[in-house]
Amino acid sequence: MANGKPVERxxxxxxxxxxxxLTSITSxxxxxxxxxxxxxxxxxxxxxxxxxxxxxxxxxxxxVLTSWFGDIVMSLSVLGVWxxxxxxxxxxxxxxxxxxxxxxxxxxxxxxxxxxVVLTVITLIIV
Amino acid sequence: xxxxxxxxxxxxxxxxxxxxxxxxSMQVSAVGLALVVPAFLFIFxxxxxxxxxxxxxxxxxxxxxxxxxLTLFIGLNHARKxxxxxxxxxxxxxxxxxLIIFVTALTYLMTATALYALAKLAL
Numbered sequence: 001m002a003n004g005k006p007v008e009r010x011x012x013x014x015x016x017x018x019x020x021x022l023t024s025i026t027s028x029x030x031x032x033x034x035x036x037x038x039x040x041x042x043x044x045x046x047x048x049x050x051x052x053x054x055x056x057x058x059x060x061x062x063x064v065l066t067s068w069f070g071d072i073v074m075s076l077s078v079l080g081v082w083x084x085x086x087x088x089x090x091x092x093x094x095x096x097x098x099x100x101x102x103x104x105x106x107x108x109x110x111x112x113x114x115x116x117v118v119l120t121v122i123t124l125i126i127v
Numbered sequence: 128x129x130x131x132x133x134x135x136x137x138x139x140x141x142x143x144x145x146x147x148x149x150x151x152s153m154q155v156s157a158v159g160l161a162l163v164v165p166a167f168l169f170i171f172x173x174x175x176x177x178x179x180x181x182x183x184x185x186x187x188x189x190x191x192x193x194x195x196x197l198t199l200f201i202g203l204n205h206a207r208k209x210x211x212x213x214x215x216x217x218x219x220x221x222x223x224x225x226l227i228i229f230v231t232a233l234t235y236l237m238t239a240t241a242l243y244a245l246a247k248l249a250l
Contacts, residue, residue: 034209038234041203044171045241048195051186052244055179066176074175078168085164088157095154127172 023102026109030087033080040077043070078123083116149208156205160198167198186248199241207234 018024043065050061064070090108093099099108139145174185185191210230214223 031209031213034206035213037202038206038210041199041206041237045199045237045244047175048244048248049240051179051182052247058179058182062176062179078172081164081168085161089161092154092157095150123168123172127169127175 022109023105026087026090026112030084030091033084033087037077037080037084040073040080043073043077075120075124079116079120082119082123083112086112086115086119149212153205153208156201156208159201160205163194163197163201166194170194183248186245189249192245192249196242196245200238203234203238203241207231210234 047058047061047065050057065074090099090112093108094105099105170185170191174182177185186195207230211227214226214230218226
């Protein structure tokens with residue numbers, strides 16, 4: 001080990017050679033949803049800015065966000081928020097040193113997947 | 128022969144070279160977001176699609192403005208750090224630097240825009 005030569009370290013994670021498992025897929029989905037939510041945030045901030053500028057601009061932004069395409073994007077955003085929310089709580093639980101055995105980790109993975117869909121449906125019904 | 132321990136040789140060699148402070152900051156902001164995001168979804172979901180007059184009325188409430196402000200401020204900071212980690216994982220060199228600068232600029236621009244809009248709506 002201590003031969004002093006620099007080591008070529010690989011970049012992580014090695015998606016191309018990694019066998020998909022529920023635990024890895026749910027972890028990767030956390031990253032995908034988190035970063036995709038930046039696009040949702042752009043739309044939300046744009047809508048807020050338009051509301052602050054005035055009624056004419058607001059009507060444009062509001063029409064875009066409530067069009068059929070806007071509805072799809074916003075509904076997917078809610079799903080993304082809830083998935084990232086539950087998966088984030090799961091990561092906090094993992095980081096505290098709990099739930100790291102495979103059966104528990106897989107159960108928590110399913111809880112994130114199913115829970116996010118349930119919470120999305122509830123959110124869309126309420127708002 | 129060098130008397131370096133295995134740990135000393137490995138330190139700082141991860142894709143981001145450091146990270147404990149970053150990880151802790153993500154945990155703190157995650158807990159903060161867990162508290163404010165449900166209220167934000169309710170507020171924004173209700174306001175989206177309503178008339179401009181109704182939006183103005185909604186944003187007269189201090190609770191609404193503070194919750195939306197907290198969610199966007201903490202959320203965009205959390206997003207900046209999260210996106211930076213993703214960039215550090217998958218890219219190197221100039222591409223990495225350029226993307227991190229882009230994400231940093233974008234999230235700060237969005238934060239400033241959101242705060243301006245909230246201030247104008249509330250006052």
